[in-house]
Amino acid sequence: MDIQEELKVAIKQAITELYQQEIGEVALQPTKKEFDGLYTFVTFPLTKILRQNPAQIGQSIGTWLVDNSPIVSQFNVVQGFLNLSIDDSAWITVMNDMATDVAFGTLPAKNQSVMVEFSSPNTNKPLHLGHLRNNFLGDSVSRILAANGYDVVKACIVNDRGVHICKSMLAYKMFGDGETPESAGMKGDHLIGKYYVLFDKAYKTQIEEMVAQGTPKEEAEKQAPLMQEVQQMLRLWEQGDAETVALWRKLNNWVYEGFDATYQTIGVSFDKTYYESNTYILGKEIVEEGLQKGVFYQKPDSSVWIDLTEEGLDQKLVLRSDGTSVYMTQDLGTTDLKFQDFHNDRQIWVVGNEQDYHFNVLFAILRRLGRPYANNLYHLSYGMVDLPTGKMKSREGTVVDADDLIQETTEAASTAADEAAKGKLDEFSDAEKAALFTTLGLGALKYYLLKVDPQKRMQFNPAESVDLHGNTGPYIQYVHARIQSVLRKAVELNVLTDKPVEATDLDEIEQQLVFLLSQYPQRVEEAGQDYAPSYLAQYAYELAKTFNQFYDKLSILKEVDPVKLHTRLVLAKVVGETIRKAMGLMGIDVPDKM
């Protein structure tokens, strides 16, 4: 039973019968808390069509609904707002539906596939806070789309070649002295990051020396011997020089081991990994195709361009005059490759908003080329993560390392949780405790980063990110643990939660809870449409908070009326399951005890 749908149909019917008019889509909104009712229909827009004032329209429709719809029990009209109360029997039907539907909140299969590309790291340094926002977003959006009935392919493109990795390679060659992750006692990605920093230091010293001797800074940056060597190394790599390739392979593998450990900790995985070393040559035949189709044009120096001024964009280079690729060429190639590999109905890129322009251009070019998939591409753009002290700057050493952060968050969770648990965890083994603290720490961190609208730049406050109170992951996790505790005791009392609810009336707060629960599938759908994990964060918090109010106001296990006791247990059970699902869509686990 879908109360909202039934209401919409009933309202349409009311207008047809009362006014002999057809209206389009009926929009309902949740009633504000200070008014009676749960659904509100706004009548202002109808005044012109129905030629009546808003309050009269509300009064007429409200009266008709109470007389003709079995689910509408009461109504009130405030100006142009028609507030509707729903009969308890309808809510109880809804509750029973939800309690028996194992797949509640999972939408029917759409027989369409989506590729979500995210993470896509460079292999010269470890992941940082910004990558975490990217990974959590991509992972969560993938889960949300799967819940919406799409077949999802999670893809990662590893940027494993180029100047940046050559810098680490060169520094390792110079200062490495055979060091390995084992000998250094460091994760591989951190070790390579160390050499990247070493390169940068040595390089800067060279530049400073050259500038001191009178070379202009810009020229010094290009002429510095270290940079020359890096360029030479890149050429050797491209020529397939055995020694260079072997070094490259060795260092990259260390980095992958490090990344894998981090991915495992944060619970992120991919269905397909592309390596740029395999794909960077792609795209040149597309340039050829574009020239033949007249989409691109060639300048006398033989560089190739596209003119996108009609789309409000600029002229853009797609092939250098020496015939080598640029970033855009590669992306054209990989987009085609991804489509050939999976034939996805849609492709999504989770990439920071500094590349907004790049994706506008990429999509415009693919449209011009007449790619069949060109209108089903989406750049999920997200804002940077700032620190309370300002921007993260690698040069100033203010970058927050992902592994460090996760460790700190877990430690903070363990300190706070050990204290707050007050003996509840005594029976836990050390391993169980460690697992719980990771769940709580990661829950706090993921929730903190996902609750904000992706598009917005956000501020990361370390102290707030590990908070357990208020609008946080652990607050919601706590409600789940609390519910499980109640359900465990119910089992001891032999109260079954798998038979239908037989109550005939509900308390107001119970009604509010059922109403919220009934909205879950719709929220999943909206989150999918807008690629917005934040909707689910908002929802999970509201549900958890409402449950705590319910819990405070009404007793469950101490209730003497067996019908009410049963009703409340079923309600608690469904709330627990829905919290688990909603949090699951953000990649957040919920514990049974904490």
Next chain:
RNA sequence: GCAUUCGUAGCUCAAUUGGAUAGAGCACCUGACUACGGAUCAGGAGGUUUGGGGUUCGAAUCCCUACGAGUGCACCA
């Protein structure tokens, strides 16, 4: 300079896409524990939604403008 995103309580964020008196959390103040898990709940205070115009029954939301912040405007990726 051009393009683009953003500006909401002291701070961090919401606002169901144009709807009611703009809501939460943190911090601050007050109350509720012989507890179905107080890691909780109830209450208080806190706002000219950056300023100024406009559109309409109705604007944080749409348009214009000023101010402020971010990002992009490479034959880098």
